[in-house]
Amino acid sequence: MTTPIIIALDFSKGSQAWDLAERLDPRRYRLKIGKELFTAAGPDLVRGLALHDFEIFLDLKFHDIPNTVAGACQAAARLGVWMVNVHASGGRAMMQAAREAVAHLPQRPLITAVTVLTSLGAADLAETGIKRKPAEQVRHLASLAQECGMDGVVCSAREAADLRKTLGAEFKLVTPGIRLPGSQPDDQQRTMTPAEALAAGADYLVVGRPVTAAADPLVALQNLENNIKSRKERK
Ligand code: C5P
16 A cells, blocks of 8 residues: 655665665655756656656656646656646646646646745745745645646645645645654754644655665654554544
């Protein structure tokens, strides 16, 4: 049975990704490939991991003119990925083109949208001409993404409860910034535990360094799973 955990393979080489993937059961864990690993190891790695039955979230955050993003989403679908994402700030026509580009495919990937990067604060947004507070801008872009047929958004777990309420039960919420109580936050500003994020309405938990930088990634994963289980038992 798959867990809600998506492991972020934030490595610089394909061999590091394979070393970890070979220790994982693809029926249980999904993998995320972002810009660093994709740029280093390319589509062959994505195809290879997908052929090993892993469901892959290709986190390339496409943001371009509609025609280009549509083509990129189709190319991602051809690699056999489970989820691909775009920037909601690319606008309505871009998101609709992305959706339409994969709509007819028999096994289309889910398309999620990034709202506001969690690295941006109110002052950063103001500097780019956006007057809304980050949380308001997130809500605004998430609603637009839903209107355009996106399957969900990537958001901070802190925003999950609010978005779940306004956007309904079916809209997928993918949340990074997950940490166990008392562990290193690294550069994540506002973290949540797996149990807290799920209670707030998250569907998927993106976890990178707590697993990839652990002395034993499998033990780290078990600790995360235990945290999820503790919530189920408390219910
Ligand atoms: O190592 P850590 O668990 O902090 O990794 C989180 C992963 O989620 C990274 O791959 C990062 O790029 C991604 N991410 C994020 N914040 C966002 C969107 C994606 O941390 N807003």
